[in-house]
Amino acid sequence: MTGGTGTGSRLDRLLAVLERLAGARLRLRRSPDGSARLEPVPDTDGVWLEIGDAGSGTREAAAPSPAELAAIVGAVLAAERDAAQVAAELSERYEEIDLIYTISEILGHTIRLDEAAQRILTEVSTVVRAGRATLLVHDPEQHVLRMVAARGMDPKDVEPVEVDDLCSVAARVFRERRIVSYDPTDPKAVSPGCPEGRNYRGRAFLSVPVLYAAPGTRGKPIGVINLTDRLGEDAFTAGDRKLVAAIANQIGAAVENARLVAQDLSQQQVRRELELAHDLQLKLLPSPLVVAARADVAARCRQADSVGGDFYNLLPLRSDRLGVMIGDVTSHGFSAALIMALVMAAAGIHAESADTPTDVLLRIEGSLTDELASTEMFLTVFYAVIDPAVQRITYANAGHPHAFLVSARTGVATRLEATRPPLGLATAPGEDVARPWVRRDALLCLFTDGVAEAAGTHDDRFGEERVLGHVARLKDRPARDILEAVYADLAGFTGGAPPSDDRTVVILKV
Numbered sequence: 001m002t003g004g005t006g007t008g009s010r011l012d013r014l015l016a017v018l019e020r021l022a023g024a025r026l027r028l029r030r031s032p033d034g035s036a037r038l039e040p041v042p043d044t045d046g047v048w049l050e051i052g053d054a055g056s057g058t059r060e061a062a063a064p065s066p067a068e069l070a071a072i073v074g075a076v077l078a079a080e081r082d083a084a085q086v087a088a089e090l091s092e093r094y095e096e097i098d099l100i101y102t103i104s105e106i107l108g109h110t111i112r113l114d115e116a117a118q119r120i121l122t123e124v125s126t127v128v129r130a131g132r133a134t135l136l137v138h139d140p141e142q143h144v145l146r147m148v149a150a151r152g153m154d155p156k157d158v159e160p161v162e163v164d165d166l167c168s169v170a171a172r173v174f175r176e177r178r179i180v181s182y183d184p185t186d187p188k189a190v191s192p193g194c195p196e197g198r199n200y201r202g203r204a205f206l207s208v209p210v211l212y213a214a215p216g217t218r219g220k221p222i223g224v225i226n227l228t229d230r231l232g233e234d235a236f237t238a239g240d241r242k243l244v245a246a247i248a249n250q251i252g253a254a255v256e257n258a259r260l261v262a263q264d265l266s267q268q269q270v271r272r273e274l275e276l277a278h279d280l281q282l283k284l285l286p287s288p289l290v291v292a293a294r295a296d297v298a299a300r301c302r303q304a305d306s307v308g309g310d311f312y313n314l315l316p317l318r319s320d321r322l323g324v325m326i327g328d329v330t331s332h333g334f335s336a337a338l339i340m341a342l343v344m345a346a347a348g349i350h351a352e353s354a355d356t357p358t359d360v361l362l363r364i365e366g367s368l369t370d371e372l373a374s375t376e377m378f379l380t381v382f383y384a385v386i387d388p389a390v391q392r393i394t395y396a397n398a399g400h401p402h403a404f405l406v407s408a409r410t411g412v413a414t415r416l417e418a419t420r421p422p423l424g425l426a427t428a429p430g431e432d433v434a435r436p437w438v439r440r441d442a443l444l445c446l447f448t449d450g451v452a453e454a455a456g457t458h459d460d461r462f463g464e465e466r467v468l469g470h471v472a473r474l475k476d477r478p479a480r481d482i483l484e485a486v487y488a489d490l491a492g493f494t495g496g497a498p499p500s501d502d503r504t505v506v507i508l509k510v
Contacts, residue, residue, distance in 0.1 A: 070383025131229030378424030411472030
C-alpha cells in the first residue's frame with residue numbers, strides 16, 4: 001500500500017514495522033476531525049491499514065504527520081507492553097495457584113505434619129526464590145518454637161527458640177501474630193534482629209506467623225515460617241507476603257488437625273491401657289469360688305475410676321481355717337492401685353507364715369514402708385481368721401470403720417472395732433481380738449467408705465444402717481442375695497450417678 005510519494009514510502013516502511021510488532025495486518029483510518037487512529041478490522045484478507053477520510057472510502061489522503069505516527073507507534077508499543085505484563089502476571093499467578101493446590105494435595109494425603117513439612121518448605125521456597133527456609137511449631141509444654149523442617153540447613157543443628165526471646169525474629173512474629181520482613185535494598189529499612197545478636201542485614205528476610213482459627217474464634221499462633229537468602233533480587237514482594245500468609249493458614253489448619261489426631265490416638269492408647277489395668281486389677285481379686293468348699297461368700301468391688309484403691313482377699317488356710325481381708329487406700333487411680341496390688345501380693349505371702357492377724361498386718365506394713373512414705377498415702381485394713389473347728393473369729397483392724405459381725409438368729413450387728421491405726425499413719429503393733437463364731441449363726445459383713453458415704457439424689461448419705469438393714473432382713477438367704485440387694489439399693493439411692501469413691505462389699509457365712 002503506497003501513497004505515491006516519499007512520505008508514502010516512509011509510511012509503508014513504518015507500517016511494515018508496525019505489522020511485525022502487532023503480528024497482524026493493520027488499517028489506518030483518519031477521522032473527519034483529522035486525527036489518525038489504528039483500527040483493527042476483521043477481513044478475509046486480514047486487518048488492513050487504510051489511509052484516507054473515514055467516510056470517503058478512498059485511499060487518497062494526506063499522510064499522517066510525524067507526531068501522529070509517534071502517537072500511533074507509542075500506542076502499539078504500550079499495547080505490547082501491557083500484553084507482556086498481563087502474560088507475566090498470569091504466569092506468576094498460575095505458579096502461585098499451582099503452589100497452593102500442590103500444598104493442599106500434600107496436606108490432604110497425610111495426617112503427620114513431619115511427613116509434609118519438608119515438601120511444603122521446598123515448594124514455597126522455590127516459588128518465592130528463597131535460598132533458606134524453616135518451619136517452626138510451638139511446643140506449649142516447653143513454651144518454645146521447635147524446628148520441624150528446614151531447607152538450606154540441618155534442623156538438628158538449630159536449638160529450639162524461646163518464645164520470650166527478644167532477639168529472635170521468629171519469636172517476635174509468634175508473639176505479635178504479624179508478618180515481619182526486611183528489604184536490604186531499602187536504605188531506610190531496619191534490620192529485624194538485635195544489633196549485638198542475630199542480624200539479618202544484607203539478606204532479605206520474611207517471617208510469617210502460622211495461625212489457626214476455629215469458626216467464630218480469633219486465630220491463635222501455632223508456629224512460624226521463615227524465608228531468607230532470596231535468589232536474584234534481594235527483596236520479597238507484597239505478593240510473596242500474601243502468598244506465604246495464605247499457605248501459612250493452610251499449614252495452621254494442618255498442624256491443628258495433626259495435633260488433634262495425635263491427641264485422639266494418645267487418648268485411645270490411654271483408654272486401652274486403662275482397660276487393661278482395670279482387667280488386671282480385677283484378676284487380682286479372688287473369686288469366692290476359691291473358698292466355696294468352706295464358706296458361702298459373696299464379694300464385689302466397683303472402682304470409681306478405671307483402677308482404684310479398694311480391695312478384698314479370701315485366703316484358704318491350714319486346718320480348714322479361712323482368712324478374709326478388706327482394705328481401702330486413701331485415694332483412687334494408679335497410685336492407689338499400686339498400693340492395692342502390693343498389699344494383695346504381701347497378704348498372700350504373710351497369711352500362711354505369720355502366727356496372728358496382727359502379725360500379718362505388721363509384715364504388710366513393713367513391706368510397704370517406702371511406697372507409703374513416697375506417696376504420702378495410708379490405708380485401712382481389716383483382717384480376720386475364722387476357725388470353724390473351735391468356733392472362733394480372730395481379727396486385727398487397722399482403722400477400718402465398716403466391719404460387723406451379724407447374728408443370723410437375731411439380726412443384731414456388732415462392730416468389730418479398730419485395734420491399731422491405719423497402715424502408713426503410725427507404726428503400732430496393736431493386738432488381736434477374738435470373738436465367738438457360731439456356725440450357721442454368725443455372719444461377717446465388710447464394706448468400704450464408698451458404700452456408706454455414697455451421696456443420694458437429695459444430697460444425703462447411704463449410711464451403714466441401710467447396709468446392715470439388708471443383712472438383717474435377708475440373713476437367712478444366700479450371701480449373693482444379700483450382696484445384690486445392697487448394690488440394687490445403692491443404684492436406686494444414688495440415681496445411677498457414677499461413684500465418686502470405690503465401693504466394695506464382702507458378705508461371708510459359714
